[in-house]
Amino acid sequence: MVSEVIEDMLKRMQSHPGVIGSVIINKEGQVIKSTLDNTTSLQYASLATRVCDSSVDALRNIDPTNDLTFLRVRSKKHEILIAPGKKFKNSKWESLRLTMRRNLLWKIFQIKFKIECILC
Template identity: 55%
Template sequence: MFHSFNNVTDFIFIHSWFVISAVLSVKVYNFNKIVKMATEVEETIKRIQAHKGVMGVVIVNHEGIPIKSSLDNATSVLYAGLIGQLTEKARNVVREMDSTNELTFLRVRSRRHEILIAPDREFILIVIQNTSD
């Protein structure tokens, strides 16, 4: 039933193999989970982008860097920086009004565009759409 090891080296080798196998299994699981999440993000962006009037979608990380965008790089960086600042100010206003509350969505409308902002702990989703459509 039980395998007897000839020496400590055999035991260490077998033990190391089990540890490596377990670590690789977790890494493969995490990789597959990340791939699945990335696919879901892509599908969500495509679904949003398909709506009439949507000009672009930008996802910004907590450092203010656009990590996914349907816009050109310069425009993505511009929106990421400005919307990041606006979102932080709006968060502070909401907290000052009620310290138990938090900003969940922000909508900014001008004559030409409407910007929909969905901030999260680690990301900000920005959707830019035409108001004329």
């Protein structure tokens, strides 16, 4: 059952235009499933987990009753989208899901990068 949910999630993420890889990670930042190579998956899983955890801590310092529902981090080259949930930490890399686009506001340098986390 869980593996079917994970496979469906990967297929759904891969179906978006410009997506070249997907990674699903658990709450501890361990890779559960990935369409990327192992080194890249581990690197981005670690970074996504740290960004997500830091954001949750910062938000709770401001308002302890509030929860993080969505986070977008933009740079000139990348965009990271993090959407915490309850079952998985799911990372979607749209820069490892390459879309050749030029500096569109939040679309990133010729590569589109998204991370969507769904927390355990």
